[in-house]
Amino acid sequence: MSKTPFVVIVCAAALCAGLAWSAEEPQARAPVASGSAGAAVQDRFLLFDGKTLSGWREVDFSRHGQVRIKAGGVLELGAGAAMTGVVYTHPLPRMNYELTLEVRRTQGSDFFCGLTFPVLTNSCTLILGGWGGGVTGLSSIDHQDASDNETSTLREYAQNQWYAVRVRVTPGRIEAWLDGQSIVDVKTEGRRLGMRMGEIELCVPLGVATWETTGELRNFRLRKMD
Secondary structure, three states, X not given: OOOOOOOOOOOOOHHHHHHHHHHHOOOOOEEXXXXXXXOOEEEEEEOOOOOOOOOEEEOOOOOOOOEEEEOOOEEXXXXXXXXXXEEEOOOOOOOOEEEEEEEEEEEOOOOOEEEEEEEOOEEEEEEEEEOOXXXXXXXXXXXXOOOOOOOOEEOOOOOOOXXXXXXXXXXXXXXXXXXXXXXXXEEOOOOOEOOOOOHHHHHOOOEEEEEOOXXXXXXXXXXXXX
């Protein structure tokens, strides 16, 4: 995989982005109540209902695999000759939010979760199991992929094992956890954040993709933050 230039993130107003999303929020998504009893705050949303692709569409990657919904509220991204993925089609917050989901690799040996998520006017991708199966990190920071920047780590991922993923985007910071363990904690002020150029850009602003690998996801939620 060759290195390519990246889009420079433009520092827009996070508050304006959040307000714009709230004004356009579709009613099709099911809110999940949070907060204390009797004072539920509608700040959590189930992004994938586990039954349909409502709010999503398959990404037209070249030589992609099959996308299908399985029992138990599972979305399967089948192994293709390259990438297979889905992209979210509803408006989203671009700052002050948190994503949670569960993912696993069932076939193949490369990344089973390429989670693309918005950061103000741009997007980044959290890679789990890339570059032959173990590389974990963000693509891209200061023109460097997940294999080369300071977020890069090597991890072993067991086949057919579910992993809990959490990503938090706040002003000047991106954090991520895997099964409750911190895997990314990077200050973004003054950094160049962007997508790797190529087909992965079709997952903007929010999407999930695999590379020559079958991956599954479930319990995909978004939580707005103050």
